[in-house]
Amino acid sequence: MARVAVVSGGSRGIGAAVSTALKAAGYSVAATYAGNDAAATKFKAETGIPVYKWDVSNYKQCAEGLKQVEADLGPVDILVNNAGITRDSAFHKMTPEQWFEVINTNLNSLFNMTRPVIEGMRERGFGRIVNISSINGQKGQFGQTNYSAAKAGDLGFTKALAQESAGKGVTVNAICPGYIGTEMVKAVPKEVLEKSILPQIPVRRLGEPEEIARCVLFLVSDDAGFITGSTLSANGGQYMA
Numbered sequence: 001m002a003r004v005a006v007v008s009g010g011s012r013g014i015g016a017a018v019s020t021a022l023k024a025a026g027y028s029v030a031a032t033y034a035g036n037d038a039a040a041t042k043f044k045a046e047t048g049i050p051v052y053k054w055d056v057s058n059y060k061q062c063a064e065g066l067k068q069v070e071a072d073l074g075p076v077d078i079l080v081n082n083a084g085i086t087r088d089s090a091f092h093k094m095t096p097e098q099w100f101e102v103i104n105t106n107l108n109s110l111f112n113m114t115r116p117v118i119e120g121m122r123e124r125g126f127g128r129i130v131n132i133s134s135i136n137g138q139k140g141q142f143g144q145t146n147y148s149a150a151k152a153g154d155l156g157f158t159k160a161l162a163q164e165s166a167g168k169g170v171t172v173n174a175i176c177p178g179y180i181g182t183e184m185v186k187a188v189p190k191e192v193l194e195k196s197i198l199p200q201i202p203v204r205r206l207g208e209p210e211e212i213a214r215c216v217l218f219l220v221s222d223d224a225g226f227i228t229g230s231t232l233s234a235n236g237g238q239y240m241a
């Protein structure tokens with residue numbers, strides 16, 4: 001039986017590349033998405049990967065959605081917590097909504113998505129959890145107090161849960177992508193991207209979503225069983241943690 005993998009935010013951007021790579025490697029994949037029905041429908045038609053719509057910032061929706069995935073595909077062996085949003089603003093102009101939306105979607109989602117599947121992974125003695133954090137959780141980023149705080153929180157979550165899960169065959173790791181050529185990065189003002197961000201990247205280009213997907217593929221493999229609680233940076237040399 002193919003292992004079952006759930007990728008949150010799995011129909012667009014980095015998540016779509018991860019879902020596609022996992023399917024190509026023989027996993028049975030479910031991709032979740034929050035709101036973009038058109039993109040999800042297109043993704044499903046193109047890849048044959050089933051899509052599930054729920055809000056990762058809502059615990060009840062996650063618990064019910066994951067139950068449905070398990071009824072359809074079988075117990076979840078692999079969870080890729082990838083869904084994320086930005087609400088960039090200088091902190092002195094940031095609204096409570098911009099703060100809480102990002103914390104709820106990028107940090108509280110790790111509780112909401114992982115809690116419903118962790119007991120099953122422990123009982124079965126196997127699990128792989130990969131949290132997509134960010135370079136900006138490692139170094140902080142002007143205009144992203146909310147996002148940097150959430151992504152740094154994802155790293156703390158990863159290290160604590162890795163310790164709790166190691167004895168049960170469940171590994172928990174984080175990947176910190178740098179600036180990847182997705183819609184999220186393309187939404188950064190052009191001038192900021194060209195003048196302030198790109199010159200900081202020693203390999204002199206944005207990353208490709210597939211470059212992050214390959215990191216995920218490795219971390220979820222049997223070969224990576226000795227790696228847990230780690231942070232894998234894939235940022236073109238922009239920040240060496």
Ligand code: CAA
Nearest residue numbers: 086088089090134141142143178179184185188189192196
């Ligand atoms: N470093 C230092 N100073 C900066 C700066 C920076 N990165 N960006 C702006 N400033 C300065 C400006 O020069 C300006 O200074 P003066 O008042 O002296 O002229 C001042 O801050 C205000 O600048 P703006 O008028 O541009 O401020 P704003 O409030 O309109 O916008 C911003 C600020 C929202 C932060 C905007 O610059 C922005 O969107 N920056 C991009 C942030 C970013 O990198 N986001 C990453 C998104 S991708 C992602 O998150 C994926 C991932 O994981 C990597």
